[in-house]
Amino acid sequence: MKLHEYQAKEVFARYGLPVQTGPVIDRPDAVRGLAIPYPVVVKAQVLVGGRGKAGGVKLAKTPAEAEAHARAILGMDIKGERVGRVLVVPAAEIEAEYYLAFVTDRAARRVAGIASAAGGVEIETVARETPEKIARLDVDPCLGAPSFAARGLGRRLGFTGPLLEEFTRIATILYRLYWEEDADLAEINPLARVGGHLLCVDAKLVLDDNAAYRHPDRPPSEEMTALEREAREHGLAYVELDGDIAVIGNGAGLVMSTLDLLAHVGGRAANFLDVGGGASEEGMRAAIELVQRKPGVRALFINIFGGITRCDDIARGIVKRPPRVPASIRLTGTNEVEAREILSAAGISAGTDPEEGARTAIVMARGAGGASGQGAPGPGGRR
Amino acid sequence: MAVLVGRQTRLLVQGITGYQGAFHTKQSLDAGTAVVAGVTPGRGGSRVHDVPVFDTVDEAVRETGANACVLFVPARFARDAALEAVAARLDPVVIITEGVPVHDAIEVAAYARRQGVRLLGPNGPGVTTAGQCRVGIMPWHLFTPGPVGVVSRSGTLTYEVVAGLTRAGLGQSTAIGLGGDPVVGTSFVEALEWFGADPDTRAVVLIGEIGGGAEEDAARYIARSLAKPVVSYIAGRTAPPGKRMGHAGAVISGTEGTAEHKVAALEAAGAAVAPLVSQVPALVRVRL
Numbered sequence: 237m238k239l240h241e242y243q244a245k246e247v248f249a250r251y252g253l254p255v256q257t258g259p260v261i262d263r264p265d266a267v268r269g270l271a272i273p274y275p276v277v278v279k280a281q282v283l284v285g286g287r288g289k290a291g292g293v294k295l296a297k298t299p300a301e302a303e304a305h306a307r308a309i310l311g312m313d314i315k316g317e318r319v320g321r322v323l324v325v326p327a328a329e330i331e332a333e334y335y336l337a338f339v340t341d342r343a344a345r346r347v348a349g350i351a352s353a354a355g356g357v358e359i360e361t362v363a364r365e366t367p368e369k370i371a372r373l374d375v376d377p378c379l380g381a382p383s384f385a386a387r388g389l390g391r392r393l394g395f396t397g398p399l400l401e402e403f404t405r406i407a408t409i410l411y412r413l414y415w416e417e418d419a420d421l422a423e424i425n426p427l428a429r430v431g432g433h434l435l436c437v438d439a440k441l442v443l444d445d446n447a448a449y450r451h452p453d454r455p456p457s458e459e460m461t462a463l464e465r466e467a468r469e470h471g472l473a474y475v476e477l478d479g480d481i482a483v484i485g486n487g488a489g490l491v492m493s494t495l496d497l498l499a500h501v502g503g504r505a506a507n508f509l510d511v512g513g514g515a516s517e518e519g520m521r522a523a524i525e526l527v528q529r530k531p532g533v534r535a536l537f538i539n540i541f542g543g544i545t546r547c548d549d550i551a552r553g554i555v556k557r558p559p560r561v562p563a564s565i566r567l568t569g570t571n572e573v574e575a576r577e578i579l580s581a582a583g584i585s586a587g588t589d590p591e592e593g594a595r596t597a598i599v600m601a602r603g604a605g606g607a608s609g610q611g612a613p614g615p616g617g618r619r
Numbered sequence: 620m621a622v623l624v625g626r627q628t629r630l631l632v633q634g635i636t637g638y639q640g641a642f643h644t645k646q647s648l649d650a651g652t653a654v655v656a657g658v659t660p661g662r663g664g665s666r667v668h669d670v671p672v673f674d675t676v677d678e679a680v681r682e683t684g685a686n687a688c689v690l691f692v693p694a695r696f697a698r699d700a701a702l703e704a705v706a707a708r709l710d711p712v713v714i715i716t717e718g719v720p721v722h723d724a725i726e727v728a729a730y731a732r733r734q735g736v737r738l739l740g741p742n743g744p745g746v747t748t749a750g751q752c753r754v755g756i757m758p759w760h761l762f763t764p765g766p767v768g769v770v771s772r773s774g775t776l777t778y779e780v781v782a783g784l785t786r787a788g789l790g791q792s793t794a795i796g797l798g799g800d801p802v803v804g805t806s807f808v809e810a811l812e813w814f815g816a817d818p819d820t821r822a823v824v825l826i827g828e829i830g831g832g833a834e835e836d837a838a839r840y841i842a843r844s845l846a847k848p849v850v851s852y853i854a855g856r857t858a859p860p861g862k863r864m865g866h867a868g869a870v871i872s873g874t875e876g877t878a879e880h881k882v883a884a885l886e887a888a889g890a891a892v893a894p895l896v897s898q899v900p901a902l903v904r905v906r907l
Binding site (some may be wrong): 284340342343345346347376377378415418420444446447449450473475477485486487488489490491492493495496497498499500505508510512513541542543544568569570590591 | 639643694695717718719720721722724725726728729732744756757758761771772773774775776778779782799800801802803804806826828829831832833836852854855856857858859861862863864865866869894895896897
């Protein structure tokens with residue numbers, strides 16, 4: 237889960253990190269009542285990157301200018317995300333920009349500290365074009381990030397004297413924050429030198445969803461749509477896509493491959509839905525109900541490979557909540573024979589070949605007036 | 620003798636008294652696997668499918684000579700249970716549990732490395748050596764012994780591939796499920812090293828998915844050091860960037876982790892990449 241800049245800065249401040257902060261507003265005229273020194277920077281609060289380039293960060297010398305900027309930025313669409321709030325902060329005279337982050341390094345199965353004296357730009361760009369400007373600290377989880385290691389990182393960025401100690405303190409705190417908050421990424425970019433001291437001008441925090449139970453005070457995620465949130469409450473993994481064939485499967489890999497298969501034979505998936513391992517009858521019912529609520533769904537493709545999941549449980553779920561839209565069902569694996577009996581007693585047929593199932597779904601969607609399959613080669617469907 | 624598990628495996632099941640633990644203990648016993656002990660704190664002295672249950676791993680190992688471990692414990696207890704198994708140097712330690720916090724996985728993986736213990740998962744289907752041993756949740760009846768090793772980040776896709784291979788008359792040596800989380804105990808590269816050194820494995824199927832750089836690392840290893848043919852499939856070619864596709868690890872961020880990038884890297888390393896899962900067996904057959 238990603239946090240907004242202002243939310244991340246609240247966490248940073250709680251840990252004693254020096255952050256550049258200010259009021260958060262959701263109406264342009266709210267600028268008038270703010271008691272902050274000018275000039276200010278008006279910053280769009282969005283979860284996607286690249287807001288500066290998109291015009292979501294503006295400098296204002298007067299309250300009138302700030303209000304005009306807030307009016308322009310609020311409601312702006314940045315890479316598909318609507319700006320609902322802006323953060324207003326006092327503008328800082330930045331003398332130098334650095335980068336500092338702790339991030340989960342999947343390949344090394346560890347935490348990596350990443351720092352650079354080339355801050356303020358995308359770190360991926362620095363890594364690609366001038367990798368010598370990146371300093372890295374491999375953190376042993378048993379040790380964490382002790383001061384000596386953080387100091388070593390600071391030296392490689394060229395810090396000396398009191399600034400070196402400031403950097404060391406910030407880096408050790410940032411690591412503690414990363415670990416205690418169960419973050420996947422805790423990033424300061426830029427970490428700026430302002431008036432001879434270091435200041436977190438931006439803050440980014442991505443949290444591990446699996447650890448949510450340890451952090452009951454986390455704010456609710458703003459990344460998901462209403463349907464996606466509801467799915468999660470049922471233990472389903474659901475992602476909205478833009479096609480017209482709803483997809484239900486068991487196992488993330490199998491569902492992804494089902495989307496690919498649909499695309500391969502000329503269809504377009506309306507969603508990704510993984511009912512999970514050991515899906516129950518009830519989970520299947522909820523899944524069928526949910527995927528059909530998305531507007532524009534014209535057919536349903538159910539692709540199940542029973543392992544820990546039993547096909548007969550799936551079949552009972554389907555029979556209890558027969559889909560309203562035409563459904564193509566592919567079902568194989570554990571208790572497959574029983575499942576087929578349950579379905580056929582209810583007048584529902586199911587195949588065993590996924591490609592055939594996908595083609596059938598496309599024919600069904602087309603029959604219902606959908607866009608899937610138009611111009612695609614002839615179907616090999618069963619029905 | 621295949622890899623990781625086989626006839627020599629004496630399996631300990633942590634969380635054996637739970638619904639999944641008990642169910643899969645039975646499945647493994649029916650498959651002829653030597654499930655010798657179970658552990659559930661507070662339930663020592665009881666039996667599940669006639670397998671003795673202990674309160675601690677230490678006692679279980681002392682009494683039964685268990686040498687490998689599978690975990691079905693709930694996510695919030697997985698860290699402690701896994702550390703206990705690693706401390707006892709059971710090998711491999713296989714975590715089936717879904718939803719384990721990433722920092723817990725980092726700690727367990729670091730400790731396993733220090734102890735010299737091979738770790739699979741979290742959030743994986745386990746490991747099965749055809750005809751010999753079933754550890755985890757893979758459907759045993761799909762397997763038939765043979766020369767093809769399978770390694771995957773996804774459970775159900777593993778079943779799909781194994782079933783396809785069996786239908787095509789191509790048997791398997793061992794199928795390894797790495798797990799779908801961002802941090803898991805074993806990488807594709809390590810699994811390829813094991814298959815490379817295993818005389819029973821003559822070809823490897825590598826099932827990857829979007830997110831991270833593990834498939835690219837595997838491609839570099841294949842090009843440099845693997846003398847056996849590799850057939851691959853990558854799930855998620857049509858997934859949109861920035862969305863987590865079920866697995867916590869399956870997210871395309873920026874230019875990293877796309878299917879195109881992985882396919883290109885694998886093909887450049889000499890692996891055959893199947894556009895559809897169903898095309899994997901045919902590609903394996905011509906390379907054996």
